[in-house]
Each structure stands twice: as structure tokens, then as C-alpha cells.
Amino acid sequence: MARKPRSVHTCSECGYSSPKWLGRCPECGSWGTLVESAAGPKAGAAASAAVSGAVPQGLTPATPATPITRISATAATSVPSGIGELDRVLGSGVVPGSVVLMAGEPGVGKSTLLLEVASRWASQPAADGAGTRKALYVTAEESAGQVRVRAERTDALKDTLYLAAEANLDVVFGHVEQLKPSLLIVDSVQTMHAPGVEGVAGGVAQSRAVTAALTTLAKTSGIPVLLVGHVTKDGNVAGPRVLEHLVDVVLHFEGDRQSSLRMLRGIKNRFGATDEVGCFEQTADGIREVPDPSGLFLSHRGRTPDGSAVTVAMDGVRPLLAEVQALTVDPVAKNPRRVVTGLDTNRVPMVLAVLQARAGERTNEKDAYVATVGGVRIMETATDLAVALATWSSLHEQPLPEKTVVIGEVGLAGELRRVPNLGRRLAEAARLGYEYAVVPEGETLDVPGMRVAQAGTLREAIGLVSPRRG
Template structure:
């Protein structure tokens, strides 16, 4: 009787391997994710010789090693994709022979964006300039008719954009050999199937084999390959971690279903930085790139309302102007409510407590609703001062000075702390027409066309935005004046 081949169980979420089946993965804690597959083959003769302490006998290389000074660097020069925001995240464009994995939640617009990339790519001339470049879009999730309808709606119909509805990897390689495209897009890697490999499509073995084969194709032919990847419920790339190690670039396309804003972030990039962010907008005509996201968040602003403050947040290395709004009302219940949207829900109540304890405001006795405008989400501490001054403005029904941005971190003692990239933030605000900035004290900050007021405490910041106040005034006197004004208003209302 033939001996049964030894098998191994691998987690489809993290790639953990076990000789026996387990209900829960010990590494990532996921339930029911261990899939049985064939064990890895035994090591070759060279590896066995190295383990035993002998010098392994190598094979004759097909090509000799080349001095690094003689390696052609032109072959790795990036090529513009036709979409500036994507090129920003990738570095300078698409590198020939690279493999890019784009992940994101279902319905966020990954397929629409890559179809637009294929259309822009097919609209540009090739290296010789004699003809337009060919792009091959392989869809294994939709039919060719569905992709055609979407391409017609988004204006992505091009004669040099080829479409193949295939899930067999061998047939895809046949299309590549026949068409010889300069760009290959596979949607998605979890739905492709490699013949000769055990397991179902999307499993650990299949996903690893498909990604490895497409990576080999890209490196040997020089064709850049863009892959669509699924994500888990935690937002991570689905499949074993080896997928992220095999590819050159891992991108995450994210966005809220309730908002049209989409962000493309780099998680891994062998050709550039991972702190660049691309901004897009989901429209009825497809995905539209937004080169100036600050204008998207501030385009509606006319006169400055009370309860509103403008700050500058950093998303990676990109400064983005955002508006923070605060509404304070008398509490309905015994415990005041705190409703936060787009900001850190744990930090906003702390800022309101500091505003009451260190600046003498009654912020903690009111129901507070604090939110950002335009669907942007900000988690950094540079928006603390904007939250505090927007709440102060709502409490006193007093708008902040027009064309003013406020930046700074608020400490528990009421002190203001400097934040990174302050000069770059202020330069972006000055570019968009803002003339005054209130920032923490701590060094000389000079920006052309902007008056910068430096303050050291939250009381000083409130004095700087109070009519008739300033950084040189007495914060305690200004606070007493505001209290007298509030008392007069209360008395007049009661009478």
C-alpha cells in the first residue's frame, strides 16, 4: 500500500503552518482559516550538502555576474501612468518589470481606478513614439460585458486597451505572449487559478503560486503588473504574508462609503517613499484625481462662522487644510454628550476638559458636537488647538478672525507644544490665501505673506483671537472682560 503523502495546514490570513489542523490559528487568532495543502518538497542536493558541512556543488550560471557600475539604469526608469496622484504614491511612475499590489475594501473603487490607469496608459505613445502603448486588463471577477459598460461610463474606451475575462493563469500567459502588452492588470489575484497547484482559488497555495508566477513574468519580460487584492475584515491584505514580500509595491485604497473622498496610501514601496498619499474623488463618471485636496475641504467657505477653525494636518508628507467645527448646546440629560466625527474620540473630551480647567471656559458643562468637514479623518495632535478654539468660538458665538489658521498640540497643563513640519504647513496655508497663523511658541517661524502669532498657552491663544486682544495683552484681563460680556448678555436676556 502506497504511503500517504505528508500534508501541512497553512493559515490563509497570516501564513502560519502547522502539521495538524487547528480550529484557531495560534499566530493571528483567526478561526477556521487553516487550509490543508501538500508539504514543501525536500531540499536539493546543494542545500543538503551545506547542512552536512560540505561545500555544495553549484551549477554553471547562464550569465556571468556583472559589475554594478555596468548595470543599465535606464531599464529601471519609471514611466508616467497618466494619473498624477498614482505616480506621486509610486514615486515617479510605473517602473518596468515591477509588481504592484493594490488592496482595498469591496466597492471602494479599485477596479474603476485601475481601468482608468489602463485607459490612460493605452492613450500614450510607446518608447519609440511610433504607436500607442498596449494595455491588457484581465478580469476574473466580472464578465467582459460588465467591464465594457463601466469603461463606457467612465470614458475609458481605447482601441489599444485589450480585455480578457479569464481565471486560468496559463491562458493569461498565452494572451500576454500573443499581444505583448506593455502593461498587465489582473483583477484579482485571489480569483486566479494556477494549474498543477493544489487548493482552490484564493487559498494559500493558489495565491502564492499565482503571485510568484506573475512576479517571474514581470521580472523576465519587463512588463509592469498591477494586481488587485482583497482585504480581510481587519483591513489587511488577504492571503499569506508572502504575497506582500513577493511584490515590489503594496498600496491601500481606502475611503468611507458615506463620502466620495478616496485615499491611496503606500504600505510598501521599493522604488520610493511610503509616506506619500494620493487623493481621489468618486464621481458618477468614475474616479477623479484631486491634486489639491485642501480646496475640496474648504471650497464651500465664505464668511467665517462661529464654532469653526481651520487647521493644517499632515497626511504623510502632504499638508492638507481642514476645517474643524464645534457646536455646544445646553445638555438635555444629566451627563453632557460628546459626539466626535473625523477626530480622535478619546482626545477631544480631554481638550474640552483642559479648556475648562486651564482657560476658565464652561466647555465641560455643555453637549459638544465636534466634527471635520468634507469627510477627512485626522488623528494627529496638531489639530488640538483648532478643536479648542472652535469650541471657544461656539461657546461665545464669536467667529475667529478671517483667513486665520491655528496649529498646535494642547497639553494637560494648558501649554501649547510645537508640531513637526510647521513651516511646511504654514507655506501651504499661505498658498491658499490665509494671511494669519496662531502657532505654539518655540522658535522663529517666518513664512512669506503670512503674519505668524506665537503663543505659549491656551489662554494666550484665546486672547489672540479675541477682538481687541493679542499676544501682548493680559490673558487674565481679557478673560475677565469676556466673563463680563457674558454676564451682561445673560442679564439682558433675562430682562
């Protein structure tokens, strides 16, 4: 009597497998997501021999192994995409045959950015010098007319930019064979369907099959492939974790709906570092790259207002000047309020408590509103001194000196602690015209065009910016 083929239950959210059905996935905690499917094929001869203890017999390779010194590195030379901020995050450009997955929340501008990438790519001359490069943009979420309207609005219309509204992966491969583009963009991987693979589009099996097929296409043809990916409510890439392992680069495009600022971060990069950050601005005409983002975070007023302090934050390896503003008013209720925007909501009340206990400022008698300017979010402790001095400035209605930048971490004992990359931060501030800096003591600094004052405690730092300082 033939044995009934075994089945396996796979979670459509995280890819967890179980021999029996479960109401809740033990891995991700989702309910009703385990779907039954047939078990995989038996192991090959080499694996079976290894299990039994016999000597494995392998197949004769079609292509013999090559010494690494004889392999040309020309194929891995990057090509500029036409957008400098994207090339910064990728390393130096798009590598032929690479697969890049760009994930982000709905409406953040992923499709708009990649349409701009396709337009810039199609505007550059081809490698052989015959005309311009071809780019194929495949959309499975929108109609061709919708993408055409967006391209017209963002001035992305090019004769060598081809558009296909298709969700069938086999048909997409047919378009690639006909056009032979030098760049392929798929929007999105969760809406593509691979014929012959069980499951619905966006499920574990389909997402894995689509990504694996597109990766094989990129490696065999040398065409770089850019994929749009969805994210879950936790901010992770939707689908099985194997998607991030299959691709070469994983980028995260993020931004606040209330702000025009957009940040492109590298999560995984086989061709460069993952600590670079690209800055963009969402405008009515599309996505605009911002090579010098510090200007977005600073208020350009002739006179420095009270309750304002400028600091330098590090986003990856990129120093960004940001303005911290504080407003202190008489409390409406019995308990003073602490309202924080763009900063660590737990860190700011602690800094205000240190300002009262170690510097004698009566912060507990006022409502305090502390925020950053321009929509920037700063979570590092190097902004502690800016929060403290901005609050002190608001309490005394005394602005800080002109062209002053303050950097430092504040400890519970009122001491100032050093922060990493201080020299790089001050060099960026000096480049933008700042002439005076207050930093923690303990490090020798020589920044051309800037006078650097060091303080050991928060009280000393207040003395350095006070008009009564000697």
C-alpha cells in the same frame, strides 16, 4: 516497507504550517482553516551538504555575475501612467517590470481607478513611436460586458485597451504572448487560478502561486503588472503575507462610503518613499484625481461662521488644510454629550477638559459636537488648538478672525507644544490665501505674506483671536 509520505497542515488565512491538524490556527486565531497537503520536496544537494558539514557543491550559473557599475539603470526608469496622483505615490511613475499590488475594501473604487489607468496608458504614444501603447485588462470577477459598461460611463474606451474575462492563469499568459501589451492589469489576484496547484482560488497556495508567476512574468518580459488585492476585515491584504514580499509596491486605496474622498497610500515601495499620499474623488463619471485636496475640506463661505477653525494637517509629507467645526448646546440629559466625527474620539474630550480647567470655559455645562468638514480624518495632535478655539468660538458665538489658521498641540497643563513640519504647514496656508496664524512659541518662522503670532498657553492663544486683544 516504504514510509508513508509526511503531510503538513497549512492555514488558508495566514499560511501557518503545522505537522498535525488543529481546530484553531495559533497564528491568526481562525477556526477550521488548516488544510492538509503533502510535505515539500527534500532539500537540494547544497543544503543537504551544509547540514551534514560537507563542503557544498553548487551548480554552474548560466549567466555570470556582473559588476554593478556595468549594469544599466535605463531599465528601471519610470514611465508616467497618465494619472498624476498615482505617479506621486509610486515615486515618479510606473517602472518597467515592476509588480504593484493595490488593495482596498469592496466598492472603494479599485477597479474603476485601474481601468482609468489602463485607458490613460493606452492613450499615450508607444516607446518606439509606432502608434499608441497597448494595455491588457484581465478581469476574473466581472464579465467583459460589465467592464465595458463601466468603461463607457467613465469615458475609458480606447482601441488599444484590450479586455479579457479570464480566471485561468495559463490562458492569461497566452493573451500576453499574443498581444504583447506594455501594461498588464489583473483584477483580482485572489480570484485567479493557477492550473497544477492544489487549493481553491484565493487560498494560500493559489494566491502565492499566482503572484509568483505574475512576478516572474514582469521581471522576464519587462511588462509592469498591476494587481488588485482583497483585504480582510482588519484592513490587511488578504492571503499569505508572502504576497507583500513578492511584489515591488503595495498600495492601499481607502475611503469612507459616506464620503466621495478617496486616499491612495503607499505601504511598501521599492522605487520611492512610502509617505506620499494621492487624493481622488469618487464621482458619477468615475474616479477623478484631486491635485489640490484642501479645497474639499474647507467651506467656501464669504463670512467665517462661529464654531469654526482652520488648521493644517500632515498626511505623510503632504500638508492638507482642514476645517474643524464645533457646536455647543444646552444638554438634553444630565450628563453632557461628546460627539466626535473625523477626529480622535479620545483626544477631543481631553482638549475640552483642558479648555475648562486652564482657560475657565464651562464646557462641562454644554453638549459638544466636534467634526471635520469634507470627510477628512485627522488623528494627529496638531489639531488640538483648532478643536479648542472652535469650541471657544461656539461657546461665545464669536467667529475667529478672517483668513486665520491655527496649529498646535495642547498639553494637560494648558501649554501649547510645537508640532513637526510647522514651516511647511504655514507655507501651504499662505499659498491658499491665509494671512494670520496662531502657533506655539519656540520656533523662528518667516512666512512671506503671513503674520505669525506665537502663544505659550491655550489662554494666550484665545487672547490672540479674541476681538478684545490689544
